[in-house]
Amino acid sequence: MSLKHRLSAVNWLPIAAATLVACILLSLLSSSFMSYTNLQSVLVQASVTAIMAIGMTFIIVTAGIDISVGAILFFTSSLFAKLMMDTGSYALAFACALLCATVLGALNGVLIIKYKITPLITTLATYTMYRGMAIHLTGAQNIPVPREMGFLGNGKLLSIPVPILLLAVVLAVGLYLFNATRFGLYARAIGNSAQSARESNLPVNKVTVFAYALGGITTGIAALILLARVGGLQSGIGIGIEFTVIAAVVLGGTKLSGGDGTIVGSVIGAIFLVLIDNGLNLMNASPYVYDIVKGSVLLIAVVIDKVSVTRQQQHLLNQRAARIRATG
Amino acid sequence: MFIKQPIASLSVSGLAKAFSGKTVVRDVSFSLYPGEIVALVGENGAGKSTTKNMLCGLLPPSEGEIQVAGQTVSVVDGKQHGIGAVHQELSLFSSLSVAQNICISDLPGKPGRIDWPACRQIAEQQLAQLGVDVDVNQRVENLGAGKQQIVEIAKALLHASKVLILDEPTTSLTAPERERLFTLMRRLKKQGVAIIFISHFMDEIYQMSDKFICLRDGRQVGSGNIADTPRRELEEMMVGRTLDEAKVTLTPPSSEQAVLVERLSSHYFHDISFSIRRGEVLGIAGLMGAGRTEVAETLFGLRPFEGRLLVYGEQMIKPSVRQMKQRGVCYLTEDRRRNGLFGVRSVKENLSAAKLSRFVQRRVKGMGFRGEASQAQEWVEQLNISVPSIDEAVSSLSGGNQQKVLLGRWLATQPRVCILDEPTKGVDISAKFEIHKKIAALAASGVAVLLVSSDLPELLDLSHRILVMRTGHIVGEFAREDFDAVEIISLAASSAFEKQRA
Numbered sequence: 001m002s003l004k005h006r007l008s009a010v011n012w013l014p015i016a017a018a019t020l021v022a023c024i025l026l027s028l029l030s031s032s033f034m035s036y037t038n039l040q041s042v043l044v045q046a047s048v049t050a051i052m053a054i055g056m057t058f059i060i061v062t063a064g065i066d067i068s069v070g071a072i073l074f075f076t077s078s079l080f081a082k083l084m085m086d087t088g089s090y091a092l093a094f095a096c097a098l099l100c101a102t103v104l105g106a107l108n109g110v111l112i113i114k115y116k117i118t119p120l121i122t123t124l125a126t127y128t129m130y131r132g133m134a135i136h137l138t139g140a141q142n143i144p145v146p147r148e149m150g151f152l153g154n155g156k157l158l159s160i161p162v163p164i165l166l167l168a169v170v171l172a173v174g175l176y177l178f179n180a181t182r183f184g185l186y187a188r189a190i191g192n193s194a195q196s197a198r199e200s201n202l203p204v205n206k207v208t209v210f211a212y213a214l215g216g217i218t219t220g221i222a223a224l225i226l227l228a229r230v231g232g233l234q235s236g237i238g239i240g241i242e243f244t245v246i247a248a249v250v251l252g253g254t255k256l257s258g259g260d261g262t263i264v265g266s267v268i269g270a271i272f273l274v275l276i277d278n279g280l281n282l283m284n285a286s287p288y289v290y291d292i293v294k295g296s297v298l299l300i301a302v303v304i305d306k307v308s309v310t311r312q313q314q315h316l317l318n319q320r321a322a323r324i325r326a327t328g
Numbered sequence: 329m330f331i332k333q334p335i336a337s338l339s340v341s342g343l344a345k346a347f348s349g350k351t352v353v354r355d356v357s358f359s360l361y362p363g364e365i366v367a368l369v370g371e372n373g374a375g376k377s378t379t380k381n382m383l384c385g386l387l388p389p390s391e392g393e394i395q396v397a398g399q400t401v402s403v404v405d406g407k408q409h410g411i412g413a414v415h416q417e418l419s420l421f422s423s424l425s426v427a428q429n430i431c432i433s434d435l436p437g438k439p440g441r442i443d444w445p446a447c448r449q450i451a452e453q454q455l456a457q458l459g460v461d462v463d464v465n466q467r468v469e470n471l472g473a474g475k476q477q478i479v480e481i482a483k484a485l486l487h488a489s490k491v492l493i494l495d496e497p498t499t500s501l502t503a504p505e506r507e508r509l510f511t512l513m514r515r516l517k518k519q520g521v522a523i524i525f526i527s528h529f530m531d532e533i534y535q536m537s538d539k540f541i542c543l544r545d546g547r548q549v550g551s552g553n554i555a556d557t558p559r560r561e562l563e564e565m566m567v568g569r570t571l572d573e574a575k576v577t578l579t580p581p582s583s584e585q586a587v588l589v590e591r592l593s594s595h596y597f598h599d600i601s602f603s604i605r606r607g608e609v610l611g612i613a614g615l616m617g618a619g620r621t622e623v624a625e626t627l628f629g630l631r632p633f634e635g636r637l638l639v640y641g642e643q644m645i646k647p648s649v650r651q652m653k654q655r656g657v658c659y660l661t662e663d664r665r666r667n668g669l670f671g672v673r674s675v676k677e678n679l680s681a682a683k684l685s686r687f688v689q690r691r692v693k694g695m696g697f698r699g700e701a702s703q704a705q706e707w708v709e710q711l712n713i714s715v716p717s718i719d720e721a722v723s724s725l726s727g728g729n730q731q732k733v734l735l736g737r738w739l740a741t742q743p744r745v746c747i748l749d750e751p752t753k754g755v756d757i758s759a760k761f762e763i764h765k766k767i768a769a770l771a772a773s774g775v776a777v778l779l780v781s782s783d784l785p786e787l788l789d790l791s792h793r794i795l796v797m798r799t800g801h802i803v804g805e806f807a808r809e810d811f812d813a814v815e816i817i818s819l820a821a822s823s824a825f826e827k828q829r830a
Binding site for chain 1: 386407419420421422423424428432433435439440441442444502593594595596597598619799800801
């Protein structure tokens with residue numbers, strides 16, 4: 001295989017390069033950026049979106065999307081806080097929260113394959129529904145979580161922050177599922193062409209539901225970390241996070257059109273977005289500028305991706321034209 | 329040594345398929361023996377695809393018997409029965425590797441842990457058996473069309489140990505790639521694989537096949553040994569007699585030139601030149617994918633092109649559809665459902681769509697429509713569209729009536745140039761004849777007509793002249809007095825690599 005093809009197969013290379021450049025720029029802006037503590041804090045900040053982005057990668061790779069993850073995050077947090085307040089049982093609260101997150105994600109998948117509604121509309125509807133369910137559950141009150149929960153968000157194990165450890169575990173599982181299992185391969189195949197996947201007798205429905213369920217469970221894990229870091233349930237939790245998650249996945253090198261994706265890229269994408277926050281912070285930018293910058297970055301990434309696809313199509317057309325000329 | 333008659337790999341009798349009561353294929357009966365290459369031939373729409381889909385298990389037959397290696401089965405199970413197909417549109421997953429594509433429906437290892445080295449090995453074996461060298465780690469999207477075709481065959485052969493169905497395998501190949509494919513087919517033949525070879529190209533069929541099965545209008549009209557059947561006889565079998573319907577009368581065209589096309593080129597065709605006079609019907613014959621629709625769409629301003637295009641003496645430079653419409657050009661799409669009609673909207677709105685500005689009221693600027701309903705009613709009567717009311721959704725009409733609505737929409741613009749792409753596709757006989765009469769009447773009234781059709785009898789009936797297109801080129805022109813159905817189909821279906829005939 002030629003070097004060019006070999007390199008093009010490493011689809012997270014562009015985001016890794018961009019992140020490296022961002023690191024260099026930031027270390028020029030601030031001497032304390034490259035310190036061990038600061039880098040650690042960047043990773044901790046990125047962990048919640050990175051974990052969700054890993055789940056989202058599986059969904060997007062099947063040519064789907066889930067914009068209800070912010071609402072799943074909010075519902076899971078609400079359920080956990082409410083159960084902790086009412087029962088005080090960690091085991092019950094953890095089990096219920098993670099199970100619910102998985103079921104809500106899977107429900108999206110079931111609706112999408114069963115009624116063949118576009119994922120965007122399906123999850124737009126469930127987004128509103130899940131958020132409403134959460135508010136109904138807690139009566140819109142802010143609920144603090146017990147102090148020990150802080151361990152999950154700010155604690156350290158073997159002097160490594162717990163969120164980073166959790167991210168590492170999710171990353172390892174994600175990489176394994178993506179690269180070594182039938183599920184991972186089938187998910188990519190479905191994203192390439194659901195029609196061909198059906199003709200090849202692949203379990204399209206099962207794989208799709210499983211991908212959305214994975215999106216759910218990773219959101220559940222992220223919800224618990226976020227809750228621990230914030231210290232309690234607040235009404236604003238999860239609003240707008242779907243944008244950051246999807247942006248991380250797309251910046252990472254996963255194609256929105258499906259079929260081609262990278263788990264590592266999604267994690268780096270999440271880190272890159274935190275670096276942008278950091279940079280704007282260091283430059284004392286107005287808080288209103290943040291969203292403008294992040295939105296523009298995503299737009300640029302999508303446009304670059306689109307241009308490369310168009311160029312490839314143009315190349316195919318030119319080949320075709322050359323062939324027609326040659327047969328004359 | 330006594331040689332027993334071998335058992336047929338695949339044998340069908342009285343195979344038929346009906347969709348919602350309408351029979352599209354019937355009376356297909358043949359036997360396929362190991363090491364045989366059988367050509368399945370027929371014109372566009374003769375039922376080859378439906379037959380193929382029944383043979384490879386994608387469609388259950390409505391009637392008839394299928395025997396695989398002597399055992400009667402109700403539906404073919406490709407994997408179990410050793411029958412595989414390579415479809416015309418490749419079904420590969422472009423961002424997966426060659427090895428992943430070949431093995432995807434039967435991966436080695438456990439579901440939770442694919443054995444990648446074994447997968448690569450299987451793929452390499454498959455490809456080695458075909459005698460080709462392809463890097464199995466390569467992504468499929470990085471391969472050329474020929475190699476993709478070979479990967480697809482390797483994938484099919486993983487299970488197709490007995491029967492391989494190849495549907496138009498050569499259309500996207502270059503000459504050397506095609507030769508390699510033929511070598512491969514010969515090798516498989518030697519290994520005892522039976523091959524069903526679907527192709528439009530007669531020279532390929534004569535080069536490769538032992539036997540043929542000929543379909544026409546969904547019916548098997550002949551079968552036999554290729555060696556005993558002259559090419560002309562087979563071509564006549566495919567075309568059949570022209571339909572015994574009342575012929576339309578054509579009036580001679582005027583001498584005034586309406587459309588002039590000089591050295592038109594684009595990605596889909598090359599160096600196309602022709603002219604159409606007022607009152608003339610110019611037919612374009614050719615196979616699917618020959619570039620006919622692309623030429624038609626280009627003339628309507630839908631596609632960019634190089635070369636010269638003149639409409640009534642005026643040169644059009646980068647024309648838009650709007651500009652072409654203003655010059656009196658109209659285009660009837662070949663895919664009325666996708667590109668033509670507004671399915672959920674009413675017959676009335678569909679009829680007025682191309683000439684809406686005429687109905688906009690002037691009194692309160694841009695508010696309300698006037699005369700739309702009465703105009704629509706007029707067209708319904710004139711074209712004899714059977715519809716309970718003009719407010720009926722157009723999707724509820726039959727194919728023939730839908731087509732008439734679309735035709736009515738464009739005739740309402742009072743065109744001077746009519747580009748008609750497959751105007752009678754999926755239309756019943758009576759509607760077809762009415763449309764034919766309308767086309768002849770249009771020409772008689774001085775409109776220049778460009779008629780693209782895969783229905784050869786239709787072209788022969790309606791055209792003053794016929795151009796034949798093949799792989800993006802014009803390869804022949806026939807004046808009405810020289811029309812020869814067999815010659816035309818033979819020209820259209822010669823392989824692109826054959827030297828052009830005189």
